[in-house]
Amino acid sequence: MSRRTPKAAVKRMAEFVMAKTAPLLWRTRDRSLVVLMYHRVLPPGDSRLELEQPGMYVHPSTLRLHLVALKRHFQPVQLDHWIQAARDNAPLPERAFAITFDDGWSDNFEHAYPVLAAENVPATIFVVSDMVGTGRLFWPERLGTLLRQGLARHAAQLYSLSEFAWLRALDAQIPSSVEELNPERLDRIINNAKLDDDATLCARVDDMASSLGDSECPQEVELLDWEQIRKMVRGGLISIGSHTRRHMRLSDALTIEQLHDEITGSKHVIESNAGCEVRLFCYPNGDATAAARMLVAENYLAACSTMPGWHSVRGDRYMIRRIAVHQDITGDETSFLARLSGWI
Ligand SMILES: [Zn+2]
Incomplete structure (x- = not known):
């Protein structure tokens, strides 16, 4: 018996209608890119979920469900490859999707990477260069x-x-x-x-x-280390992007020297440790001043925002729109497809 409130039942009905009709409408949108924004991937019952914000995670089985559903309607692409092709007026798939993970959580290696490899879907992980392998937390x-x-x-x-x-x-x-x-x-x-x-x-x-004294110690290291990053880069499916040096929001509170350090400093640290070129940037919390955007444009191919929606071929590649997905709102295919439609 359903225990849903009337409001939840209406929402569920709307999701159902959207999940059925949206894929038909998608066929009319050519040369569009859906960029998904994930953070953590953790199985139910994992102790790291105890105090995690609901908007921060999906379960591995949900990630797999998303990838399978996406592949039915879109072609998987590596984000920087699609952006480069769009910039160069090269041929693009009719409808494509790109996967991104923010912050560089070690669960991306542990739980997301095996799912991505099994489904042969590429992804970009945006890491915070000075937090990699340190055991520190945000x-x-x-x-x-x-x-x-x-x-x-x-x-x-x-x-x-x-x-x-x-x-x-x-x-x-x-x-x-x-x-x-x-x-x-x-x-x-x-x-x-x-x-x-x-x-x-x-x-x-x-x-x-x-x-509180010296009692603060995380039970497990929660962020990726360089060895895990290098292993994924060598596998060929994962690209690494920059998410600044310290996860500083790029606001007016930062001096131009600090902006330089966060934007270009992080690129150098990642490139020398991960052994790959870093072409993409991601603004922490989606915040970017005009000065920050200018510096990013001088140093990167493109950058991800947290603005919702699809990225179009004519869109600003330094403010790529993304669709945020997390367990509580996209736990099944109906709610996920409705979320992709961008209407809810
Ligand atoms: Zn972040």
Whole structure:
């Protein structure tokens, strides 16, 4: 028996209609490229999912389902090859798709790469050059870990510590125990925190860590190392792109020297360690100032944004649109095809 709310039932019906009709409409769109944006690929029950934001992952079986469905309607291409061909007015497939992964998670090697290889689908992984192989984490994941540790030790008293007090302003229902800390609440806290710049947030998370002592240690290394990257590059199916040096959002808070360092510095680090040419860039959080875009254009073939939709042959190749896919909204073929249509 269905337990769906009326709103969910209407949404499901809309998805069903779109999934049936959208592929017919796609046939009229020639020389278009669908670029998919993934982050993590983790199986159900994996401990790394406990505090991960819902928008950050799919299960390996879902990735396989997506690739099989995509291949029925589109031709798989390597993103830089399609962009290069479009730039050179070379022949293009009628409808193509390209796969991208942001951040360079080690689960991409562990769980996505075998699926991509089995389906023979190429992909681009955008890595954060100075985080590769370090065992460090991005501030949102560190924040989740520290919040859990702090709540386990201090419960609601945690926020009376000056290093944690700023979190109170981010959520009216700030969790007062480990049990109350779930991915949805953490998602809200992280999204509200993004009003501040990355340097401020990293400093606050560092302060939180030192106030709790040395206890912050991720159970597993969560980001790719250079050996894994080189192995995938040698396989020929995976391209590596740059996602900056430190995952800094490219905002007005950064000086021109910092922009240079993040944009061109990362390219050099990746090329010398991965042994491949880096032709694509990806803006962290999709943020890009005019100065950042100009520097990217001087140093890369193209760049991915987080703007939704399909990339057309006449589109700005330094602001490639992508369709974000994650487990909670694309867990079956109907919802995935509806998502691809770009209407929901
Ligand atoms: Zn990112």
